[in-house]
Amino acid sequence: xxxxxxxxxxxxxxxxxxxxxxxxxxxxxxxxxxxxxxxxxxxxxxxxxxxxxxxxxxxxxxxxxxxxxxxxxxxxxxxxxxxxxxxxxxxxxxxxxxxxxxxxxxxxxxxxxxxxxxxxxxxxxxxxxxxxxxxxxxxxxxxxxxxxxxxxxxxxxxxxxxxxxxxxxxxxxxxxxxxxxxxxxxxxxxxxxxxxxxxxxxxxxxxxxxxxxxxxxxxxxxxxxxxxxxxxxxxxxxxxxxxxxxxxxxxxxxxxxxxxxxxxxxxxxxxxxxxxxxxxxxxxxxxxxxxxxxxxxxxxxxxxxxxxxxxxxxxxxxxxxxxxxxxxxxxxxxxxxxxxx
Amino acid sequence: xxxxxxxxxxxxxxxxxxxxxxxxxxxxxxxxxxxxxxxxxxxxxxxxxxxxxxxxxxxxxxxxxxxxxxxxxxxxxxxxxxxxxxxxxxxxxxxxxxxxxxxxxxxxxxxxxxxxxxxxxxxxxxxxxxxxxxxxxxxxxxxxxxxxxxxxxxxxxxxxxxxxxxxxxxxxxxxxxxxxxxxxxxxxxxxxxxxxxxxxxxxxxxxxxxxxxxxxxxxxxxxxxxxxxxxxxxxxxxxxxxxxxxxxxxxxxxxxxxxxxxxxxxxxxxxxxxxxxxxxxxxxxxxxxxxxxxxxxxxxxxxxxxxxxxxxxxxxxxxxxxxxxxxxxxxxxxxxxxxxx
DNA sequence: GGCGATCATGTTGACGTTAACATCGGAGGT
DNA sequence: ACCTCCGATGTTAACGTCAACATGATCGCC
Numbered sequence: 001x002x003x004x005x006x007x008x009x010x011x012x013x014x015x016x017x018x019x020x021x022x023x024x025x026x027x028x029x030x031x032x033x034x035x036x037x038x039x040x041x042x043x044x045x046x047x048x049x050x051x052x053x054x055x056x057x058x059x060x061x062x063x064x065x066x067x068x069x070x071x072x073x074x075x076x077x078x079x080x081x082x083x084x085x086x087x088x089x090x091x092x093x094x095x096x097x098x099x100x101x102x103x104x105x106x107x108x109x110x111x112x113x114x115x116x117x118x119x120x121x122x123x124x125x126x127x128x129x130x131x132x133x134x135x136x137x138x139x140x141x142x143x144x145x146x147x148x149x150x151x152x153x154x155x156x157x158x159x160x161x162x163x164x165x166x167x168x169x170x171x172x173x174x175x176x177x178x179x180x181x182x183x184x185x186x187x188x189x190x191x192x193x194x195x196x197x198x199x200x201x202x203x204x205x206x207x208x209x210x211x212x213x214x215x216x217x218x219x220x221x222x223x224x225x226x227x228x229x230x231x232x233x234x235x236x237x238x239x240x241x242x243x244x245x246x247x248x249x250x251x252x253x254x255x256x257x258x259x260x261x262x263x264x265x266x267x268x269x270x271x272x273x274x275x276x277x278x279x280x281x282x283x284x285x286x287x288x289x290x291x292x293x294x295x296x297x298x299x300x301x302x303x304x305x306x307x308x309x310x311x312x313x314x315x316x317x318x319x320x321x322x323x324x325x326x327x328x329x330x331x332x333x334x335x336x337x338x339x340x341x
Numbered sequence: 342x343x344x345x346x347x348x349x350x351x352x353x354x355x356x357x358x359x360x361x362x363x364x365x366x367x368x369x370x371x372x373x374x375x376x377x378x379x380x381x382x383x384x385x386x387x388x389x390x391x392x393x394x395x396x397x398x399x400x401x402x403x404x405x406x407x408x409x410x411x412x413x414x415x416x417x418x419x420x421x422x423x424x425x426x427x428x429x430x431x432x433x434x435x436x437x438x439x440x441x442x443x444x445x446x447x448x449x450x451x452x453x454x455x456x457x458x459x460x461x462x463x464x465x466x467x468x469x470x471x472x473x474x475x476x477x478x479x480x481x482x483x484x485x486x487x488x489x490x491x492x493x494x495x496x497x498x499x500x501x502x503x504x505x506x507x508x509x510x511x512x513x514x515x516x517x518x519x520x521x522x523x524x525x526x527x528x529x530x531x532x533x534x535x536x537x538x539x540x541x542x543x544x545x546x547x548x549x550x551x552x553x554x555x556x557x558x559x560x561x562x563x564x565x566x567x568x569x570x571x572x573x574x575x576x577x578x579x580x581x582x583x584x585x586x587x588x589x590x591x592x593x594x595x596x597x598x599x600x601x602x603x604x605x606x607x608x609x610x611x612x613x614x615x616x617x618x619x620x621x622x623x624x625x626x627x628x629x630x631x632x633x634x635x636x637x638x639x640x641x642x643x644x645x646x647x648x649x650x651x652x653x654x655x656x657x658x659x660x661x662x663x664x665x666x667x668x669x670x671x672x673x674x675x676x677x678x679x680x681x682x
Numbered sequence: 683g684g685c686g687a688t689c690a691t692g693t694t695g696a697c698g699t700t701a702a703c704a705t706c707g708g709a710g711g712t
Numbered sequence: 713a714c715c716t717c718c719g720a721t722g723t724t725a726a727c728g729t730c731a732a733c734a735t736g737a738t739c740g741c742c
Contacts, residue, residue: 011409012491014728025692030730040690055490060468061411062728064402065697068352072445072468080421080431090421093448102467104413105444107434124398126443127405127413127468149396150353230629259629288571288600290607290631355698366722371700381720403698406727 013054022050033058064127072102073311074128076119078135079107082228083255083283084300085134088156091304092132099312104128108135124148130311132156133164136199152314154307159200165314166324167307171204172211174296174329178250178278179212181294181331186339187248187276189218193236193260195252196227205252205280221245226252230259237263240275247275247340254279254286254295261289261336272338282332292334302327354395363391374399405468413443414652415469417460419476420448423569424596424624425641426475429497432645433473440653445469449476465489471652473497474505477540493655495648500541506655507665508648512545513552515637515670519591519619520553522635522672527680528589528617530559534577534601536593537568546593546621562586567593571600578604581616588616588681595620595627598634602677606631613679623673633675643668 015029022029024047031039032047033056039047050056064070073096080086093103104126108119116135123131130152147153153164158171182190192209195202206223213220224239226232233256240246241263251257257279261271269275271291279286282297306325313319356370363370365388372380373388374397380388391397405411414437421427434444445467449460457476464472471493488494494505499512523531533550536543547564554561565580567573574597581587582604592598598620602612610616612632620627623638647666654660 011727012489015730016728026728027693027730028691030728031691034730038690043690057465057489059406059728060466061402061405062697063730064468065400065406065699065727066729066731068697070402070468080427080434086421086427089446090448093421093446094450097448097450097463103446103448105430105434105446107431107438107444109435109438122438125401127401127411148353148398230626234629255626258626262629262631262633265631285571285596285599285626288575288603290603292603352697356700357698367698368700368723369721371698372721375700379719379721384720400698403727404700406697406729407699407701409727 012059013056014059015056017054018047018050018056021054022047069315070102070127070129071100072104072128073308073315074104074106074123074126074131076106076108076123076131076133076135078111079109083253083281084298087283087300088134088304088307091301092308093304094301095305095308099308101129101308101312106131120147123151130154130315132307132311136201152311154311154314156303156307157200158204165310165321167303167310168201168324168326169298169300169303170326170328171201172208173326174280174298175205175208175250176212177329177331178280178296179209181333182248182250182276182278182337183212183216183218185248185276185337188340189213189221189248191221191224191240191246191249193224193226193233193240193249193251193256195225195256197225199228202252209250226256228253228255230255232256233259234263236260238267240264241267241269248277248337249275250278250280252280254281254283254289254293257286257293257295257336258289261291261293265290272336273341276337276340278337286332287334289336291336294334294337295332297330297332299327299329353400354397355400356397358395359388359391359397362395363388410656411443411468411470412441413445413469414649414656415445415447415464415467415472417447417449417464417472417474417476420450424594424622425639428624428641429475429645429648432642433649434645435642436646436649440649442470442649442653447472461488464492471495471656473648473652477542493652495652495655497644497648498541499545504663506651506662508644508651509542509665509667510639510644511667511669512542513549514667515621515639516546516549516591517553518670518672519621519637520550522674523589523591523617523619523678524553524557524559526589526617526678529681530554530562530589532562532565532581532587532590534565534567534574534581534590534592534597536566536597538566540569543593550591567597569594569596571596573597574600575604577601579608581605582608582610589618589678590616591619591621593621595622595624595630595634595636598627598636598677599630602630602632602634613677614682617678617681619678627673628675630677632677635675635678636673638671638673640668640670 015026018029019026029047032044096103106119109115133155155162155164155166158168179190194206210220224236226236237260264271279293279295282295286293286295356367359370360367370388373385437444447460450456474496496503496505496507499509520531535547551561565577567577578601605612620634620636623636627634627636
């Protein structure tokens with residue numbers, strides 16, 4: 001009793017099928033598929049009709065094998081946890097698509113060393129022409145980064161520790177903008193709730209805040225440290241709220257600022273009357289915080305676009321631009337800042 | 342003057358190179374690369390060493406061509422705008438990676454018809470074995486959806502309008518949970534700020550809220566409509582705040598709830614003393630809203646996992662499960678709800 | 683009217699991998 | 713000692729596409 005094998009055509013139609021139907025050679029089909037001009041108008045029509053009839057789809061595997069290029073870029077992300085990464089990824093995807101490249105997501109499942117190197121080694125088997133790395137630097141630093149040799153890479157980060165082209169927001173400029181805004185309002189000094197020490201972006205913002213204060217001859221208060229999460233902002237806020245000296249705080253991102261605002265409300269300290277707060281990122285919700293948050297807007301779209309440009313440049317021209325790309329930020333004044341009482 | 346062509350070996354080493362170095366046939370290298378057991382331990386070592394030496398990486402294009410499978414799934418997303426999509430995508434990426442599949446991002450650049458069908462036709466050229474669709478239904482409905490024939494598809498949405506398997510959060514159960522929570526606290530009725538009419542998820546939540554009220558013999562207040570954004574929540578909140586009849590509001594997502602809270606604060610209506618508010622999603626920040634938001638937690642992780650499971654099942658077994666998958670939600674009580682004054 | 687130029691189209695082979703089959707040597711059974 | 717079976721390894725061909733080259737027809741020009 002021979003089991004009747006379902007004769008399901010698993011593969012789709014190929015050029016050969018189209019060619020047969022149109023009565024031409026495979027090569028002609030190829031030419032039509034690739035929009036070459038040296039095909040007779042009639043023939044082209046006939047081929048296109050045949051393609052439609054059989055539902056032809058070019059096989060990208062065969063194409064990639066033949067051409068040695070995948071027209072695809074990989075993006076290594078550490079979860080899509082953070083607001084910034086998400087937005088940047090979005091911009092990358094848009095830019096890549098526009099440039100005719102597909103985007104391959106290579107998630108790093110947890111923060112462990114092995115997960116990171118796991119992602120990197122998986123990379124070797126991926127069908128990508130280049131990679132954009134979207135995870136914070138420290139996670140990489142120690143890892144024996146087994147990046148496949150000769151694979152173009154662009155890093156989105158604020159570290160200068162790489163041999164790869166770097167694109168990022170100008171953290172220092174943004175932090176200066178925030179700090180100066182508060183000082184200009186008349187505050188004696190500005191406190192700072194920073195991001196995790198492992199983040200270069202956080203370190204840059206912190207350093208620049210510090211620098212701005214000393215440039216102006218102001219005392220530098222002790223730094224509070226959060227982990228980017230709103231919860232950690234709340235924790236820090238509870239400490240700050242009880243300190244009557246605190247009249248102005250620069251928070252390293254909007255999410256932490258949200259938690260900080262909650263802590264201040266809880267303790268009955270009015271914003272901005274008692275305490276002024278400036279965030280960083282300008283995520284959509286910041287305008288709807290209570291009170292609406294003054295913050296530093298960074299253009300994730302621009303960062304995404306620039307990193308794709310840099311990567312595709314590397315892929316197609318083989319050119320490295322080791323000159324880091326810095327994207328400027330912008331101060332957005334809302335209601336969470338005011339002169340000291 | 343013949344320009345010296347840089348003899349850059351653009352292609353990486355292939356199995357043949359490894360085979361030559363290890364003194365075996367290509368097939369043996371293939372067996373080692375795929376972890377087959379029928380290879381002598383010594384030989385395997387020799388091959389592995391050779392691989393390391395030349396820096397061998399399997400060429401996934403050749404593999405895909407040979408096997409007819411890409412081990413890759415596509416995800417069609419309408420920007421990564423919404424919190425929910427982002428989280429679901431994250432879960433999908435994690436689940437897919439765990440199952441050994443790569444994830445291809447297929448962004449829909451704008452809401453226009455052509456952008457959507459653009460994404461779909463691009464799909465035909467993508468190296469994917471199946472697709473998960475993460476865009477709201479209405480955008481698809483009218484479109485001549487030119488989905489490649491025979492390509493496995495899973496839709497993450499609450500519509501039943503598809504021929505494809507569907508996975509989504511149990512919107513109706515969540516909305517009922519929210520509404521009942523408020524009624525149980527003693528509120529006479531519950532107002533509703535819904536999502537855009539184009540969203541099936543929003544429609545489900547609305548319908549279930551309505552149903553719950555009528556089941557309990559309560560009056561059904563007029564519906565307010567937002568677009569998921571915090572800004573639209575603020576707009577709606579300004580209307581609600583001036584209405585003294587409003588003592589309880591069920592908001593269709595947390596972001597809009599944030600804006601609504603701001604509007605209530607602005608008008609001096611205390612939460613929860615004057616007005617109780619329940620959100621939907623339980624995004625991380627909800628616990629740090631002012632006051633911390635009572636909300637409906639939906640498991641994006643589960644939705645992502647289940648949709649990947651469904652898709653891979655379809656890919657590997659060819660089985661469709663037209664039975665929609667519904668993922669349960671959970672009420673998380675915080676400080677934004679209380680009995681009426 | 684002959685000759686090369688130009689253009690549409692066809693033929694061949696290679697990209698790197700692996701399924702299917704072939705081969706070969708030794709272990710085990712009678 | 714002979715035969716079988718099994719496991720390790722090699723050989724061949726094919727997946728779908730496209731560059732490179734080959735062919736043959738048409739055209740214009742001296």
